[in-house]
Amino acid sequence: FPFSTLMRINRWRRSNHLPNAIRTPDRLGDYLVALRNDFVTANSSCRRGLNLSGELSAYEKETRVLLKLASTGRVVDILLRFGRVVESYMEVLGIEMTEEIRQWRGQLDLERRERVELFRDILNDEQRLIEAMGDETQQMELFTLLKYGLTHYEKFLIPEELDVISDVYDRVVSYSDFMLVGDPPSWFLSPSDLVCDQGGIYYLDAVRVSKCETGDILRDRGGDHQSWEDEEEACLRQATVWADLNHPHVAKMLGACHIGKEPFVVHEPAEPLISNRANSQSWEPLLGWALGLQYLHERELGYKNFDDNRLLARHHVTASGVLSGLGLVPVKRRVSASLQRGVSNMFNMRDLAATLPQNHDDAHVHGLHVPTWSVPNDIFAFGLAIYNTRRWVSMYSDEEAQVLPPERPQFLNAHEWDLVERMCARNPQMRASMWYVVHQLRSLVKEAEQEDLSEASAQATYIPPEDIDDFIVPTMNEKVAKAMPRLERKCQEIQGSSEAMLQHVVDRLSGVYAQLQTRENVRDAITVMEGFVGVLDLFYEMLTRRDLGKEQSSTSVVASFCASRAAAQNVAIFHHEIDRLLTLTELGHASSSAPTHPTLADIREDSTDSIDMTPDTQDIHDWQIKWNKLRREQLRAFQACLKSTEELLQQLSDPKDRLEAQMLLQFELHKRRSSYPNSVLDAMTQALKVLGTVGGGAERVPSWFIPxxxxxxxxxxxxxxxxxxxxxxxxxxxxxxxxxxxxxxxxxxxxxxxxxxxxxxxxxxxxxxxxxxxxxxxxxxxxxxxxxxxxxxxxxxxxxxxxxxxxxxxxxxxxxxxxxxxxxxxxxxxxxxxxxxxxxxxxxxxxxxxxxxxxxxxxxxxxxxxxxxxxxxxxxxxxxxxxxxxxxxxxxxxxxxxxxxxxxxxxxxxxxxxxxxxxxxxxxxxxxxxxxxxxxxxxxxxxxxxxxxxxxxxxxxxxxxxxxxxxxxxxxxxxxxxxxxxxxxxxxxxxxxxxxxx
Missing domain, CATH: 1.10.510.10 (Transferase(Phosphotransferase) domain 1)
Structure with a gap:
């Protein structure tokens, strides 16, 4: 038969039995297909299993002969495993092994050798070979799949198959002048690895997955026609960035294919939230998105477009919101970063190649005309996405708004509207930080849970105390009157660089407590007092919780300084919550301003990039001024420690302490760099160079490392x-x-x-x-x-x-x-x-x-x-x-x-x-x-x-x-x-x- 007639020969029809098995031009698996038909005919209870047709479907649908050759190892592996499975069925079910079943290995070997001759004929026919190669896109696809097949399935191939695959590869290289350098990426998937059922559902390794094409990214960024090189490069870059992401609320990438007409990425099963309006009423998916975005900002990544395909929910678990890894752009600092997680000033958007190892040609990059993007811009876009999602969920409108309306809409309450307004403030420096967004979304989730709980126990009557002193703090199991002194004592017991920051929180709580005792000028007093008790509860929990960082035996000064970054960020959360209480009570003017980012005073990357620069206090809350001052003192001490190389080496003379310091410094430098000014980042870099000269150099921080x-x-x-x-x-x-x-x-x-x-x-x-x-x-x-x-x-x-x-x-x-x-x-x-x-x-x-x-x-x-x-x-x-x-x-x-x-x-x-x-x-x-x-x-x-x-x-x-x-x-x-x-x-x-x- 001509090879093109393969698809017209149906070897899966029920009448195909041994010894008169249907012979296809490809030959591979003909005997086992007929053997399978014989077995399920004689044992109808086994019909649900032995799904050989499903495993071979992608191979049989492929019409390009040389791509079928590239899949040889994979198909042989499938057939070998299937033959052993049939034997196992007969052993477990107590069925006598027939001679026809004993022959399957020999018959498969015969089919493989006959198939090799088919490809030898193509190699000897120059015209057929050129036609089989296809265009440049198909040639690159063929190169990659031939090499992938050899890398993963070489042990299943007989010498004749190895020879013909090598010969085809060499002939295609000679004809096209292409050459692959190195192996395919670790995340690479062959298109045949992905199985699609009749309902359009994709499966990888026998479990459901989601597939998305990367060509849309290029089309979103302009241009009607993109070359295959552009699409391949776009997929490579997107997949390389996505594969390195590791967070519970960023969809896990399972693999990608950057070759062929439609490059694609495969990730855990998740679909746009809009695909199920009935199950998306909760605020939980939005909280998940915020947590994922907070993590991405730490990695100096962000979106320019929060469209529906970026905002996902896990399959059948719509409460679990996850972000897609497609469409991410690097957000590179033009001015120094702030000291708070996920916050910075304007960033340069570099070419994505800068995210691949290791391209630091700054002069070249700055010479390009590159657009800029910033974290505040991302927060604005996310605020609009929240607004549009809640409007859609409430069935208010399916149209997407590009700007907020001047007045609060009916589908948002005052608390919800306040959050969205702060995120979409016109002045980028006045927009809420991702910390604040996460915190407020968490409170909205809790409010919804409490409403559900109240509805479920509507018959139970709760009469709150009239006096703040009589409220109970749950984790302390004490009334506020006794809880406040206990909190102060607990705070005083904590030693270290965070002591002053924690004491500042206690001082603010004491001030609010004093005003609540008099209830003078307090609006909605019961709500405020309940909120105050909630803050005390969380604050005590933070003071008494077991942080792994505190329990590690290391006393390294580097470890202490690195840990102070996370501690300072945790403290800021409580200041934000106190601000919210002030807003509710109208007790202070501080609440009138948005909860801006506590920054290091907009330190500029000029000739005086220093921690000691005087902050601009305009529109910054009093607590932010003090928080910044204390954080600057921590960083000043950290920088001095890193620059004192002799003392540093003496403190880290123990190899275990030195390894710990190297890991933590690399982690903070590369994964949390947005939390440090450039002068401290430079000191970290220099300290790592010094530490690398001792004990045989420094190992790279593993991708799985968590401090x-x-x-x-x-x-x-x-x-x-x-x-x-x-x-x-x-x-x-x-x-x-x-x-x-x-x-x-x-x-x-x-x-x-x-x-x-x-x-x-x-x-x-x-x-x-x-x-x-x-x-x-x-x-x-x-x-x-x-x-x-x-x-x-x-x-x-x-x-x-x-x-x-x-x-x-x-x-x-x-x-x-x-x-x-x-x-x-x-x-x-x-x-x-x-x-x-x-x-x-x-x-x-x-x-x-x-x-x-x-x-x-x-x-x-x-x-x-x-x-x-x-x-x-x-x-x-x-x-x-x-x-x-x-x-x-x-x-x-x-x-x-x-x-x-x-x-x-x-x-x-x-x-x-x-x-x-x-x-x-x-x-x-x-x-x-x-x-x-x-x-x-x-x-x-x-x-x-x-x-x-x-x-x-x-x-x-x-x-x-x-x-x-x-x-x-x-x-x-x-x-x-x-x-x-x-x-x-x-x-x-x-x-x-x-x-x-x-």
Whole structure:
């Protein structure tokens, strides 16, 4: 057949059976397609699974012959895995293996060799080859995909396939004069990696994702026609910037494709909020956007256009607002930055190439005609976006306003209108800061929650006290009359550079308290007093909370100064809240002005860029003057410390303290530079150069690094041999913090090196190096069925910061799902098998994702399957923790005594390094646990478990409630010999196939 007739030959029709399999021109997979038809015809219960057509759909839809060649490795991998899955089905279901099934490997090998000859014919026909290359866009796409296929799938290719792919690559290079330098970016996706179903929904790694094209960015910036080079470059730049972003309220980028006619980016499932008006009434999405924008401003990034495609909400969780990473522009300072997060004066907008490593040709950039953008401009645009969103939600109008109306509209109350007005003030210097915006949006969310609570308990009558002294401060459990002196004493106990700032807050609170005691000239006194109590509550919580920065053992002066930046910003939050109280009470003239940015007095980048410049006090509140003065004193001392190089080196003579100082200085210099004037930034740069001359130079700060002073510890969750787990806050977002105990490094006892997993190590590798490698691996993972790592810290006391999950076991979760169904029989209890199968399927998909990236979990058990905060998603967790569990063990027990023994594979218990098949065994024990409702080997001592598993080579007793299929699946997953266990691909496919099978 001519190659172009491939699409007209349908090998998927039900009449295609062995031995008369339909032969397509491409040949690849013809035998397995017919074999699949034979199998599902004979076993109709398996029809839901074995979805080979779905996995090959992108390949079969491709009409360009050379792109099909580039996909050879990927398709061969799919076919090899599929053949093994069919074999596993027959083993688990007890079906006799036929000769036709035994032949599939040989038939696939024959098809591959015949296919090579097809491409040899094309290579020998110059005209066909030139036609197959396509235009320049297609040639660049072909280059990239050929190299990508070789990089990722070389191990699946036979020598003949490798030769023909290399020959095609060389011929195309010779013809086009193009040459690729280096490998594709780490985030690169082949177009065939993305699967689109009939409903237009995209999937990546078996989970739903969102896709957006980057060509719109260029069109938004002008020009009707863009060359393919422009579109490719735009996608590269956008994806490079987006991939480096890491915040709970910035949509996580999962990959991108910068080649082809329509370059695109793939991110976590999220859609514009406007796609669901009914579920977008809450202020929570807007708070999420504000938190994300605050983070972007820290990275000196912003938007020029807050259109609907930038303001997203997570799929099925509309309360979780996230920002798109597309359309970001750099905001570069023309004058020095202020001292407050996310605030600056006018910025230069550099060419985005400056965001790629490392282009600092300032003379060239300044020679270009480049437009400027600023954070105040961004705040103005965001204020309009808030206004238009609330107008749309209220069904007031679907049209977007470009300016605010002169009077407050009906769909905004006074508090809401005040916020929007302050954000959209005509004078950029008078606009509210992102701090203030975040704080006010949070208060609006709380007000809405309180209104809902009031409606729910409308029958309960609350009579507030008439005297401010009689109000109760909840966290202190005391009346205000006793709480105020206690707050003052607590503040006096705090030592350090923040003491004066905190005392200033107490002084202002005392002044408001005195006026509230008299209630003279106080409007709406009850509301103001309740607000005052709320401020006291939050302030006491801040004074008593556990900041990781305070708990680190380091006494480094550099660490203290770096932490003072975050502390100063936290103090300013309370000043803003006091300002809001003053506005409500009309007690002072300070409230008449907008809550402007507390800045370092507009320090200019001229010949006298100095911390000591006299501030312009016009329109700046009294507290801002004092806050600026105290912050300048901190920075002056910090700068002096950094410039005293001999004293600095003496203070940091300990290598651990020096490493900590280098990490923190690099972090503040590159990630929080908008909070410092240029003179301090220069001092940081010089100090890093000096510190880099000692001890072999300085390592770069990892992309996942989070300094301890940006993490707040909350409620204690659990304690283990590896450390402790807490709820916490990072960027005002709920997280889980896992603090690790110091451990002693251990040598690996396995004969073979383990894959890059959470239990790997070498005799030369100390614990912290191992911890850092674990953080590298975990941070690169992006999958909705794997707990996401926001960041970690490897200096001082190491810790992980990851996404939270519901505090409910998986057993309790599936039982609660069953109870919610009509007709549930409480006397029988237990969960519905279909719910268990669904949860196991999602966990299996997450585990499969890890294995495809060479990562072994090696600590599987039921309580490591976590329920997402949406109550639907199941996430695989704790694979990043076992590194520290193992690191403190002795040589002969490094594997055998780690984690929960009843779930461990026999080879692991015998001291061998874990493999993916060890995880298959552990997953089988998890299936046993969930279906039986009990731990494997329940009631048996660990020493006896080891004996039964490693010596007697037996499984736990079969629970009565397990079906024959469930028990057979477990048996084949938990064979004593690892090479006899079925693959995880087969397990996941069967969990999907038999989810509703009774």
């Amino acid at each position: 301890p002073y940006e993490v707040v510890l909350g409620k204690f969750i659990a304690q283990g041999g590896f450390g402790a787990v807490y709820y916490g806050k990072w960027f005002d977002t709920d997280v889980v913090v896992k603090i690790l105990k110091p451990q002693t490094p251990v040598k690996s006892t396995g004969k073979n090196p383990s894959p890059p997993t959470s239990n790997s190590g070498t005799s030369e590798e100390d614990t912290m190096a191992l911890f850092r490698r674990e953080a590298d691996h975990w941070f690169m993972l992006n999958h909705q069925n794997v707990v996401h790592l926001y960041g970690a810290c490897h200096v001082g006391t190491p810790f992980f910061v990851c996404e939270p999950a519901k505090s409910i076991s998986l057993n309790s979760h599936v039982e609660s799902l069953a109870r919610a169904r009509p007709g549930y029989k409480f006397e029988e209890r237990g969960a519905d098998p279909s719910d268990i199968m669904r949860c196991l399927l999602l966990a299996g998909i997450g585990l499969k994702y890890l294995h495809e990236r060479g990562i072994v979990h090696c600590d599987l058990k039921g309580n490591n399957f976590m329920v997402g905060t949406d109550g639907k998603t199941i996430k695989l967790g704790d694979f990043g923790m076992s590194v520290l569990k193992r690191s403190g063990k002795g040589r002969h027990t490094a594997h055998a005594n780690v984690g929960a023994v009843p779930w461990k594979a026999p080879e692991y218990l015998k001291g061998e390094d874990p493999t993916v098949m060890s995880d298959v065994y552990g997953f089988g024990m998890c299936i046993l646990e969930l279906f039986s409702g009990k731990f494997p080997w329940a009631g048996t001592l660990e020493v006896a478990v080891k004996f039964h598993v490693t010596k007697r080579k037996i499984l736990p007793p079969r629970p009565k409630k397990l079906t024959n299929f469930q028990w057979s699946l477990i048996e084949h997953m938990c064979c004593y010999e690892a090479n006899k266990r079925i693959s995880l691909d087969a397990v996941v496919d069967m969990l999907h196939t038999f989810r509703f099978w009774k």
